[in-house]
Amino acid sequence: MTRAFDQLWAGTFRHAAKHSPFYREQFRGLKRVPPLTSLRTVDKRVLSERNLDFLCVPRAKVVEIVTTSGTTGQPLLWRLTEADVQRLAANEKISFSCAGLTAHDTVLVAVAMDRCFMAGLAYWLGLRELGCAVVRTGASSPMLVLEMIERLQPTAIVAVPSFLRVIAEKAREQKSNLKKCSVQKTVCIGEPIRDPAFQLNASGRAIAAAWGAQVYATYGVTELANSLCECDAGVGGHLHDKQLHLEILDDDDQPVADGEVGEIVATTFGVEAMPLIRYRTGDCAALFHAACPCGRKTPRLGPILGRKNQKLKFKGTSVFPSTLAAVLEQTDGVESFVIVARQENELSDSIEVLVHGAASVPTLREALQAQARIAPKIRLVSPAKIESLQLPPNARKRRTFVDLR
Ligand SMILES: [Zn+2]
Incomplete structure (x- = not known):
């Protein structure tokens, strides 16, 4: 591990050990910063059962509360401070720059901005940070999206693949040719658009064909307040290693080889309200460390193959x-x-x-x-x-x- 990693990890460890009741209990008796991999993993069940014990700040510092999809029953509540919201914005800025977006882009955010979701908020913040013109159409009306495409000539759209296909269907009904529209990039969240060999799957190909646009996959986890987005090479989402550390573990909690599939286990860096150490996301994918054709040297996360329990x-x-x-x-x-x-x-x-x-x-x-x-x-x-x-x-x-x- 590099020195930068050691510093970031020590920061997370000390902050959590001092301020979170859960981690204070876990790390009792540890005088020095232990190697990350020597610590126990935590899963969504623990997060749900001991939710507020993960909180490191007084309630007055919390500025945003979102929900994450729960494993059973109620969705989990997740809290952010102002610094966490800024970290989220910085993360999305890097993610969208991976997809080549700049201040010259007009971007439709066709995901839910409300219902306590973090994603819509994160995209809005990140695109604003990049200086893009943001159009929050939301994900409920394909007609509104088509109208905004007509009136504003946006260059990109962020949406769930199934909604992009619904919009394409609507355009066909209206006899309008989406292929000739101004949108050149579609940033796809929530559903896979590539197979493990990075080829577009049926959904990805349908979107690329209907929209006549380049397709980018992005993967995010609410609890980590982080997303990983593909670049033009389309060979995995780039990890922002100053904000997040990822391990890929097998069924016996052992690390898998580079490019092998296992469960994504994450540690956050720089989170103020609810930092996480070795958090089992339940999602399975492979991580690749070789430099990307785009020149970035950060690790790349392959397509999500499914939940571990599937x-x-x-x-x-x-x-x-x-x-x-x-x-x-x-x-x-x-x-x-x-x-x-x-x-x-x-x-x-x-x-x-x-x-x-x-x-x-x-x-x-x-x-x-x-x-x-x-x-x-x-x-x-x-x-x-x-x-x-x-x-x-x-x-x-x-x-x-x-x-x-
Ligand atoms: Zn790249």
Whole structure:
């Protein structure tokens, strides 16, 4: 580890050990700054159970309270001081400069600015910091986005991939050609747009084609008040190592090799209200340390393959539903599909892939074996069967993975 890292880590450790009731208890008896990797990890459950024990400042210093998606029940409350809000702005400024945005850009922020989310606030702050002209259309009206594109000629848009596809659909209905519009960059949050080899997945390709724009992925975690955004090279989101340290750990809490997939475990630097040390995000991805073609030397985080608890054990290997989904999306003759997992025994899950379309079972088996290296059960079914599994009664979101374990 470098000297810069040692200093930043010591700063986080001393601040947390002194001011947070949770960390004070954890670090009791430690006289010196210990090696980061010698400390226990914390997960969302601890954050939820002992929420206010992570707070390092008096309530009067808190200026912003947001919620994070909860693991169970209520969303978690997360607090920021004025300095934390500025750190957030600085982080997003670096992130958006990775995507090449400058003060000359007019940017539509088509994500929710309210409902206690941090993302919309963070993007607004970061873009303002860069000097961009920000247009907060929000994520509820595709028509408003299209109107603003027409009237303002924006150069970029920040949105969730599924909303970008909804806008494209609306544009088609209106017979307007989005491909010829002024937007040259789409910054995509919340859903993957690339496969592990950094190729655009079906969603990424659909957006690039419909918008005629370059697609950038950005990944953020509310509790870390941080995001990592791709540059033009599109080979992972750049880490801002003065604000955040990432480890990728395997199931036994051991570090994986460079480029190997594991759980993202993060330590924040420079956070005043709620610093985190070795926080298990629950998200799985790979980290790459080789210098990027863009010249930046900071580590790059690959596409998020899924939540750790979605990982499937199958005959001695492990696979993420997203990997199977990516193969199915790219196989000719697949109209729609659902992946169903059940627990077979302690060591292995049973996986069944239900497909509607013209593709044959042998073709599907070959594609999955070649690209995902597993041979699950495959069944061709009616579109109605797929629909009932993808969108059961009371479901809020369409799903292609059904976990019955
Ligand atoms: Zn780069």
